[in-house]
Amino acid sequence: MSLESSESSKDQPLKPQLENFSYDDAIVKKFLIMTLVWGAVALLVGVVIAVQLADWRFNFGLPWITFGRLRPLHTNAAIFAFAGNAIFAGIYYSTQRLLKTRMASDLLSQIHFWGWQAIIVAAALTLPLGYTVGKEYAELELPIKLAITVVWVVFAVNYFKTLLQRRERHIYVAIWFYIATIITVALLHVINSINLPVSFWKSYPVYAGVQDALVQWWYGHNAVAFFLTTPFLGLMYYFLPKAAGLPVYSYRLSIVHFWSLVFIYIWAGPHHLLYSTLPEWAQTLGMIFSVMLWAPSWGGMVNGLLTLRGAWHRVRTEPILKFFVAGLTFYGMATFEGPLLSVKSVSAIAHYTDWIIAHVHGGTLGWNGFLIFAMIYWLVPKLWKTELYSVKLAHVHFWTAFLGTLIYTVSMWTAGITQGLMWRAVDPSGHLVYPDFIETVIKIIPLYFLRAIGGFLYLGSFFLMLYNIVKTIAKAPKTKAPDVVSAYRLTPVALSNLSQLGDRPHRILEGLPAVFSVLTLIAVIVGTVIELIPVFLGNQHVAASSSLKPYTGLELHGRDIYVREGCYVCHSQMIRPILSETMRYGEYSREQESIYDHPFQWGSKRIGPDLARLGGKYPDLWHYRHMLDPREVTPGSLMPAYPWLYRDKTDFRAIPKKLKVMKSLGVPYTEMDLAQAEADALSHAKKIADRLISQGVPATVQNQEIIALIAYLQRLGEDFKKGLIQ
Amino acid sequence: MGSNDHKNLDNEDKQKIDQKTNKENQVLHTYDGIGELDHSLPAWWINGFYLNIIFALGYFFYYIMGDGPSLLKEYQKEKNEYEYAQALKKDSSKGASEEELRAFLKEPSRIQAGLQIFQTRCVVCHGAQGQGGIGPNLTDDYWIHGGKMTEILAVVVNGVPEKGMAPWGGILKLDEIYSVVTFIKSLRGTHPPNPKEPQGLLVKE
Numbered sequence: 001m002s003l004e005s006s007e008s009s010k011d012q013p014l015k016p017q018l019e020n021f022s023y024d025d026a027i028v029k030k031f032l033i034m035t036l037v038w039g040a041v042a043l044l045v046g047v048v049i050a051v052q053l054a055d056w057r058f059n060f061g062l063p064w065i066t067f068g069r070l071r072p073l074h075t076n077a078a079i080f081a082f083a084g085n086a087i088f089a090g091i092y093y094s095t096q097r098l099l100k101t102r103m104a105s106d107l108l109s110q111i112h113f114w115g116w117q118a119i120i121v122a123a124a125l126t127l128p129l130g131y132t133v134g135k136e137y138a139e140l141e142l143p144i145k146l147a148i149t150v151v152w153v154v155f156a157v158n159y160f161k162t163l164l165q166r167r168e169r170h171i172y173v174a175i176w177f178y179i180a181t182i183i184t185v186a187l188l189h190v191i192n193s194i195n196l197p198v199s200f201w202k203s204y205p206v207y208a209g210v211q212d213a214l215v216q217w218w219y220g221h222n223a224v225a226f227f228l229t230t231p232f233l234g235l236m237y238y239f240l241p242k243a244a245g246l247p248v249y250s251y252r253l254s255i256v257h258f259w260s261l262v263f264i265y266i267w268a269g270p271h272h273l274l275y276s277t278l279p280e281w282a283q284t285l286g287m288i289f290s291v292m293l294w295a296p297s298w299g300g301m302v303n304g305l306l307t308l309r310g311a312w313h314r315v316r317t318e319p320i321l322k323f324f325v326a327g328l329t330f331y332g333m334a335t336f337e338g339p340l341l342s343v344k345s346v347s348a349i350a351h352y353t354d355w356i357i358a359h360v361h362g363g364t365l366g367w368n369g370f371l372i373f374a375m376i377y378w379l380v381p382k383l384w385k386t387e388l389y390s391v392k393l394a395h396v397h398f399w400t401a402f403l404g405t406l407i408y409t410v411s412m413w414t415a416g417i418t419q420g421l422m423w424r425a426v427d428p429s430g431h432l433v434y435p436d437f438i439e440t441v442i443k444i445i446p447l448y449f450l451r452a453i454g455g456f457l458y459l460g461s462f463f464l465m466l467y468n469i470v471k472t473i474a475k476a477p478k479t480k481a482p483d484v485v486s487a488y489r490l491t492p493v494a495l496s497n498l499s500q501l502g503d504r505p506h507r508i509l510e511g512l513p514a515v516f517s518v519l520t521l522i523a524v525i526v527g528t529v530i531e532l533i534p535v536f537l538g539n540q541h542v543a544a545s546s547s548l549k550p551y552t553g554l555e556l557h558g559r560d561i562y563v564r565e566g567c568y569v570c571h572s573q574m575i576r577p578i579l580s581e582t583m584r585y586g587e588y589s590r591e592q593e594s595i596y597d598h599p600f601q602w603g604s605k606r607i608g609p610d611l612a613r614l615g616g617k618y619p620d621l622w623h624y625r626h627m628l629d630p631r632e633v634t635p636g637s638l639m640p641a642y643p644w645l646y647r648d649k650t651d652f653r654a655i656p657k658k659l660k661v662m663k664s665l666g667v668p669y670t671e672m673d674l675a676q677a678e679a680d681a682l683s684h685a686k687k688i689a690d691r692l693i694s695q696g697v698p699a700t701v702q703n704q705e706i707i708a709l710i711a712y713l714q715r716l717g718e719d720f721k722k723g724l725i726q
Numbered sequence: 727m728g729s730n731d732h733k734n735l736d737n738e739d740k741q742k743i744d745q746k747t748n749k750e751n752q753v754l755h756t757y758d759g760i761g762e763l764d765h766s767l768p769a770w771w772i773n774g775f776y777l778n779i780i781f782a783l784g785y786f787f788y789y790i791m792g793d794g795p796s797l798l799k800e801y802q803k804e805k806n807e808y809e810y811a812q813a814l815k816k817d818s819s820k821g822a823s824e825e826e827l828r829a830f831l832k833e834p835s836r837i838q839a840g841l842q843i844f845q846t847r848c849v850v851c852h853g854a855q856g857q858g859g860i861g862p863n864l865t866d867d868y869w870i871h872g873g874k875m876t877e878i879l880a881v882v883v884n885g886v887p888e889k890g891m892a893p894w895g896g897i898l899k900l901d902e903i904y905s906v907v908t909f910i911k912s913l914r915g916t917h918p919p920n921p922k923e924p925q926g927l928l929v930k931e
Binding site: 299344619 | 757766768771772779781786851887889899
């Protein structure tokens with residue numbers, strides 16, 4: 001649409017014609033500025049929640065900023081807002097130049113930009129309000145999920161249209177990674193977002209239990225793969241050689257590591273579910289594909305670092321190269337650590353601990369962050385046609401961020417391994433050495449302080465960059481006219497004459513982006529189908545033959561409160577078949593125990609203890625006091641207090657609809673259950689309330705939300721204890 | 727670039743390598759000014775990849791297709807061994823008798839040890855001075871599950887899960903439980919402020 005070709009080309013389509021056009025850099029600037037804005041927000045929220053873990057008082061007793069609600073805000077902001085906007089800025093900048101064309105549609109680019117920002121704002125409002133699906137990195141409720149789908153499709157349409165009108169015959173490796181990103185993120189997001197609404201801001205996933213867990217971690221792991229890895233490798237392949245002014249080391253390595261990475265990554269999700277009730281063959285596939293992923297991941301690091309051969313001395317003086325080298329090294333560390341953590345016996349110690357937090361932040365702070373910083377320092381002077389305000393400040397930024405990242409990862413490694421070993425310590429008499437979970441928490445709180453310091457340094461260094469960039473833009477000349485570029489229009493190549501595209505098969509493929517995209521789609525579908533389908537088919541009988549009673553209305557409502565408050569962020573409900581774990585929590589979890597859980601609530605981190613067999617362990621009064629002031633019953637606890645559960649009233653009228661939606665998802669409620677849902681919930685609440693009142697609790701308790709939450713918590717693990725599950 | 731890395735090699739090798747590096751240092755393609763070289767895959771990298779694939783196949787065939795033990799089997803084995811060892815221990819140390827427990831009441835150090843444990847484990851439900859709260863009053867003469875020291879011992883060891891009393895047998899060592907039972911018995915008749923109302927049956931001594 002923005003072609004400014006001087007002559008009409010319709011008459012002589014086969015003759016190459018020089019066409020003049022300009023790149024849409026305004027959209028790049030927009031995404032780049034929002035990267036800076038959301039980066040500050042994401043990091044700030046990260047520091048806040050780090051401080052909350054070090055000292056519970058920083059939850060301030062306010063629902064909107066409790067850890068359980070803020071942590072999803074932090075992860076979503078960091079991944080989708082900060083990294084997301086950076087990816088789009090880099091993709092829009094590099095794609096236009098690599099394809100020698102303006103984006104196909106400025107309008108679609110604008111819709112993409114404004115749509116994405118609107119989604120982020122919606123996320124930043126709804127997550128603190130407690131509107132959440134309760135699945136990690138997929139917390140956003142159904143209306144926002146739909147908006148994401150629409151905006152992503154807009155992006156994809158614009159992108160593939162741009163590919164079609166390119167003026168460069170072959171697509172460069174960066175474009176391969178962008179294509180893989182666009183296709184796979186769409187697939188992941190759509191399949192993991194199939195929910196049934198209860199109300200506008202509340203929905204239940206159609207999957208339950210083990211199936212939901214598998215879909216979720218297939219999604220979750222590949223959000224890391226296709227949102228935080230492949231697009232960043234693409235950016236690296238463009239901005240690193242650009243910044244260094246050196247050719248990319250190996251085309252062959254690009255080919256081998258691209259295809260192996262894309263094919264293998266998608267299988268690795270089940271390594272998040274080792275020792276869970278996921279069938280063991282699927283767990284094993286998750287583990288061994290993670291092990292095989294090490295080399296393909298390192299292929300990107302090797303190709304990047306070797307591109308800098310002969311330029312190492314420049315790393316001393318150029319902050320951009322510093323960020324690239326450190327970023328690639330952190331990438332190498334994280335992608336070595338990943339396969340290691342996926343080995344079952346390592347996972348047995350590391351899973352649920354802060355080791356995973358260290359691993360994730362080595363990747364995000366070290367790899368994603370540093371790559372974004374390198375890109376910004378290179379792009380801003382180019383886009384605004386000026387010099388960086390202060391190179392010295394950029395060096396200070398680098399060293400502060402580097403130190404912050406090191407303090408962060410080292411403190412969390414130490415915390416994770418310490419706690420992991422404490423959980424499994426058994427003395428010679430056969431007792432747990434630390435039977436009280438809280439002992440293992442108190443031990444690592446100093447490390448939580450240290451982590452907060454690391455995060456604070458990183459945040460501070462980010463503000464140095466912000467200042468530097470603002471100053472740079474302020475001194476930029478105010479010229480508005482975009483540069484005019486010219487390139488020859490491509491002449492079509494007949495299918496019968498593909499050898500014109502190149503002498504090697506892959507070279508020919510690079511001239512056929514549509515075929516390339518289809519092959520990429522196939523590469524990611526193979527692993528998806530082989531892992532997901534059998535678990536879905538093989539599992540039908542579990543629900544069908546089950547004599548288990550679903551949650552009562554009040555329990556289900558309490559479960560929604562549990563999800564709303566983000567309890568799953570700190571508490572697992574999955575006891576692994578490991579002796580020290582069953583000694584602590586009781587019998588290991590069974591597949592049937594979560595068949596009615598839409599969504600599953602197995603969790604991924606134990607900041608507090610596992611809750612799978614919590615029911616009946618403590619009296620109702622214990623829970624009543626615990627949620628009001630956790631330190632009254634567990635001295636030293638770092639759990640926030642939940643005073644609003646004692647103010648807000650249970651919405652009993654909402655319960656029948658919840659049961660109805662669950663029934664349509666296959667949960668065996670009878671017509672009678674539905675008809676009496678509200679009355680049943682009221683009498684259930686009264687029973688619990690009467691017990692509490694007889695023990696001295698104020699008589700107003702009956703309609704408070706805490707009653708519903710207690711009902712849910714007292715149900716956990718009850719079926720197993722009653723012998724309904726073997 | 728690159729060729730001066732090989733100064734120390736003898737001439738023939740140097741020539742061969744120079745030919746190779748020259749070829750590898752030719753720019754194959756260019757995109758927006760970015761050149762692409764065509765170096766061969768680093769040997770350590772590709773061989774490492776092959777090794778991982780071989781490991782992965784071996785692992786899958788042994789543990790999934792073959793005789794490798796499943797995680798649950800390994801767990802069961804570990805658990806059986808543990809239970810066997812615990813059973814052996816239990817047999818050699820029978821619980822203390824009422825007389826032996828009563829004798830502990832004369833040992834101030836044991837009462838002191840019991841107090842320590844009581845303060846960390848029991849005060850949440852039974853109150854700082856045993857006056858009761860979530861759980862019953864331990865200072866009066868009324869007992870729900872019997873007031874003999876062996877009976878208190880049984881409650882502490884096994885718990886009363888349906889009422890929320892935790893079983894401490896798996897958490898505290900037997901000797902620690904003796905101490906805490908001794909301390910509890912020593913509370914009798916202390917009349918702390920704000921006692922919980924009596925529960926259970928009057929036990930006369």
